[in-house]
Structure formats: C-alpha cells, structure tokens
Amino acid sequence: MSASQIVVTGVNKVFKSDEREVVALKDINLDIPDGQFVCLLGPSGCGKSTLLNAIAGFALPSSGSITTDGKLVTEPGPDRGMVFQEYALFPWMTVEQNVAFGLEIKGVGKAEIHTRVTQLLDKLGLIDFRSRFPKDLSGGMRQRVAIARVLALDSPIMLMDEPFGALDALTRRNLQDELLRIWDEFKKTIVFVTHSIEEAIYLADRIVVMTYRPGTIKRDITVTLPRLRDPADPEFNALKRELGQLVMEEQQRHHHDEMRAAAVD
C-alpha cells in the first residue's frame, strides 16, 4: 500500500477585497496517491489554479489543511516543483544555469551539478542549447527548460499550471508525449491544471472537474484508457462528450455571472 502523497482536507479559500468576498474554494477534499497523474479541469474562475497554488504553498488555504507525504504545507518548497504557464525562466541565466539553480540552492557540489544538468539537458533534447539565453528559445523549448529545472530538483511532486496553454497544437502534443515519458521514467505525482478537455483525457489517470464559484469538486473521474491514447478513439470521444457537458454547465454559470455583473454596472 502506497502512502497518499497529497491529501487535501476541508480546504476553503476566500479572497476578500473592500467591496466583496469571493469564495474561490469551498470544502475541497482530495486524496492523491503516490505516482498518480491528476488533471484539474474547469473553466476560468473555477479555482483550479488557486488549489494548485495552495498545494505549492504560494497562497495558503483560509481553512482546512494540505499535507504532502504527511507533512503540512506551509510555504513553497523544492519538494513540490512548479511549472508555470509563463515559463518563469530567469532571463539573465542561460539554459544550463536555469536548470542548475535549484541544485545550487540545495548546496549540491559543482561537479555533481554539472553531471546531473548535462544528463537532464540531454534527456530533454536541450544539450545544444545549454549556453543560450531564454530569449533565444521558442516557447516549446522554454517550457522544456522549465520542466528540466523542476526535474533537477528531484521532487516527488510536480505541479503544472496550464504549462502548454501558450503553445501551438503540434508543439503541445509533442510536449504532452514527452511529459508522459518523463512521468513514466521518473515516477512523479503530477497535478496538472488545464481547461482543455482533450489534454486532460490524453494525459491523466484521473480528472477532477471543478465548479465555477465557489470552486468545489463537481466530478472525479478515473480514466482507464491505455496509453498512448488516441483522440480519435470512440471511448476517448465518449469521455470527451461527457466532460464537455460538465465543463459547459460551469462555463455557462460563469457567463451568467459576467452578464449580471455587466448589468449592474
């Protein structure tokens, strides 16, 4: 029996501003076992990124608790590596320096850093770009570097916030396949936020559909299709229809909300 890597218990998150309160997360309970690939799916405003940020430790829940490997999350840390949609590479560091940075912080020796970084860059097809700066790389390449930077940390958990959202379809599929390979090889627990239904089905063991404001768990679906999955497969499509229905309901609530807000103005 493997220990649950991430346990979210009774989590609420309320954002307060002068005029109003927004309940971003309401009573979230989620148990993610070691090595599972979970996608958080929902329209914008459903709190999926808020939940991810809470697990990362960037914005702690208003109430409830999150533990990883039995330890309470109180701050960001290298045991929960994060890949951002905006890449967030340090532009003044070369590809190699970006990937090495986490190891330097950990206090790993120079020689070992060099070996490990070289290995990772090689694995991700970045070896020829090691002394380039991020500005000279394409979006897909940058996201590879961001993934390598997190892999270098050797963290058991990888958090991904719409990492492929800004990429074109072909690059995106490429990186999805690469991510599945990495997940398989490095045995990570992955929490992946997306609003793309197809991406969720293509990648995940389990899809958690969230509701629009307040963010709650609407449906928790296990995907059993064998990998690599074929988006043209009838089962894939049946699931896509089902999830499409669920997400659309929430999308419509989002839409109504916006119309109402516009009418008030």
Next chain:
Amino acid sequence: MAKQKIGGALQGLLVPVAVIAIWQAASALGWINPLVLPSPWAVVHKWFEYAAPLKPYNPAEGSWLAWLFSGELLMDAIGSLYRVVVGFLIGAGLALPLGLLMGSSQRVYGLMNLTVQVIRPIPPIAYIPLAILWFGLGNPPALFLISLGAFFPVLMNTIAGVRQVDSIYLRAARNLGASQRTLFVRVMLPAAVPYILSGVRIGIGTAFIVVIVAEMIAVSNGLGFRIMEAREYFWSDKIIAGMITIGLLGLAIDLGMSRLNNYMLRWHRGLES
C-alpha cells in the same frame, strides 16, 4: 553591412564638416572678430599646442613615455577623468545599497522617501558654497559635488528596478527553495540590472557635467579649470579647444558605457543602442 556602417559614419560627418567649412570661410573673409570666435584652423592649431609636451624631450628627466604624457591637455583630461571616476564610484557606491533597500523594503522606503524627494531637486551646483566651506579647496569638494550628481540617478533607477521585478521570478525562485538572501542576490538584483545600468549611464553623464563646474571653482587643473583660465586671458581658441576635448571625452565614456550595457544585458529582450 560594413558598407552601411561606413556610409552611416560619412552621413554623420556631413553636418560638422559643413559647419566647420562655413565657419572657416567666415573667418578667412574677416567677417568675425578672431577674439570673439577664432577660426577652426586656429582652434586645431591651439589644440595640438595644448596637447603637446611643454618642454622639449630631455632623457635626464625621465622616460620618453612620461614626456609624451606631460602635455597640459593630457594632464587636464586625466585629472577630470579621475574626478569623474572617483566621484561617481562614491556616489553610486552609496546609492546602490540604499536603492536596493528602498526598493525591496516598504519600511525603508517610507522612512527615506520624503527626505530623498526634497534633496533630489537641489542641483549639485547649489552645494558649491557649502562644499568649499566644508571641504576647503582641491579635490575633496569637487568629489563631493560629483558624487552628489551621480547619487540620485543611480538611486532612483535602482529603486524602480527592484520594484518592477516580475513577481513570477520571485515565485519561481521560492519554489526552488531560495532563501531570502539568495532571492535578493540571484533574482532581484540581476532582474533590476537593466534599470540600474540606465541609472549608471545618467549618473556618469551628470558627473561629467558637475566635474567641469567643480573644476571652475575649486581646483587648479582639469578641463574645467583650463577653460576658466583661458577666459582670463581672452584665449578663445583655447576655450574652444578645451570644450571640444570635453565633448570627445564624453562621447568616449558614453561609447564605453554602451559597450558595457550590451555585454551585461546580452540576455535582455528589448536591447536599446
């Protein structure tokens, strides 16, 4: 590419050549009083005289190289440059840590901002009487004024640079486990470098303006001093020769800064000049 570069340089020379030609013609035709405005030829002649060693070469007095550099102009240029560099280093050296503190800590900012905002608009030149009162004559008051001139541009840009650091970099670094110190040294500081460098460039420019003024008052060598001295004797050709030297020196410094900029910001997306 090279052809374009040469073409660009030639184009840049067009206006100065025309101005000098008209100026020379006007002087040759006797339209202007040479005491008010000497001919370009006279200025060039004076410039070489100014640059040449004062005494003929005498091996007994030292090396050939020392003799070559014994001309008034070189000594003046070195004197001015020395003051700019030392004054700038003092000013920027104080401004950088204060700017980093003010940019990163709301408390320090709240404590210091009003004071800075009141002192900043006072031009360094207004400090001349006090500078002489406090530091006497010679290099110290000049260095004080120059460092004051360099201080504020570097300070303001450093504050702005630290404040504009994108929070995504801070989040990424914290996610990698960076301590507060690492965050500051490895993330906030390099992210602020583009702003800091543009502050440095403005600061050096200001230092260069202030050095000339300071030399007119407090010291007895340097390009600023030489111009004032020439005024006493109505040597307008020497005044202009000194001014042109200042212009060329300023250009050289700016080109050097631009090189440094390009090197230090080779990672930067929007690279200017």
